[in-house]
Amino acid sequence: MARFVLKDPFYKKAKEEGFRARSVYKLKDIDAKYHVIKKGxxxxxxxxxxxSFLQVLSDMVGESGSVIGIDILPTPALPRKNVKTIQADIREVDIVKLLGEFGLARAxxxxxxxxxNLSGIREVDDARIEELFLSVLNVVTDALKPGGNFIIKSFSTTVQKSITAQLQKKFTKVSQYKPPASRAVSSEIFFVCLGKK
Ligand SMILES: C[S@@+](CC[C@H](N)C(=O)[O-])C[C@H]1O[C@@H](n2cnc3c(N)ncnc32)[C@H](O)[C@@H]1O
Structure with missing residues (x-):
């Protein structure tokens, strides 16, 4: 493993606190600042x-809430009653049907x-970021309740303006935020979107 990873304070902290990834601190920090998730x-x-997001989301929503995780890769089993995971490509998933199968209303x-997957070639990467964003936005359109909140990781790109504009159409408040756990060398940023219209 690269030495900079082992020295990374968030990596060390995640190991010590039993979290599966250092990214958990990005979500914790965003939620502390913007109050995105509530009990139930x-x-x-x-x-x-x-x-790691699932671990902390499970605590945030509590016993009366539910968390559904979707990943194209398998997710190691998480022994929490309020968490379910499925393996699927979010570009192809029928999210409304899936929620129905879990007996859940909209999120x-x-x-x-x-x-x-980024190639380092600007035009190619911008197209991939936008394609993924549009797939995620379809999920949000179909599966998020009016008034619901949305957090999405993105990258500083030439399509950032268009992404911001599309989010502003859908949400009452849209902020861009780089949590301390997000590496300074990365162009990663998070859009925090509150109150679906
Ligand atoms: C940075 S990791 C997420 C880490 C996670 N938030 C955590 O806290 O453990 C990004 C994940 O996105 C998944 N992914 C990439 N493309 C996907 C797609 N089209 N559909 C579903 N999942 C995808 C990858 O398999 C990878 O597990």
Whole structure:
């Protein structure tokens, strides 16, 4: 394993606190700042594996809430009663049917920590980021309740303006935020979208 990973304070902290990935601190920090998730919520986590978001979302929604995780890869089993995971490509999933199969109504919140495979070629990567964004937006359109909240990881790209504009059409408040656990060298940012119109 690369030395910078072992020295990373968030990686060390995640290991010590029993979280499956350091990204958990991004979600914790976003929620502390914007109050996205509440007790009793139904939450869909897109790109959930290995499952650190699921661990903390499970605590945030409590026993009366539910968390559904979706990932194209298998997610190691998480022994929590309020968490279910499925292996699927979010570009192809029928989200309304899936919620029905779990006996759930539409979601109160959706989180998305998916990163597309980046090539380093700007035009190719921007197209991949936009394609993924549009698939996620379809899930949000179909599965998120009016008034619901949405967090999506994105990257600083030439399509950022268009992504912002599309989110602003759908949500009352849209903020861009880079949590401390997000590496400074990465162009990663999060859109925090509150109150689906
Ligand atoms: C950065 S990881 C997510 C880490 C997760 N938030 C956690 O806390 O453990 C991104 C995930 O997105 C998944 N992913 C990428 N493309 C996807 C797609 N089209 N559909 C579903 N999942 C996808 C990857 O398999 C990967 O597990």
């Amino acid at each position: 919520d139904i939450v869909i986590d897109l790109g959930c594996s290995p499952g 109160d919140a959706i989180t998305c920590d998916i990163a597309p």
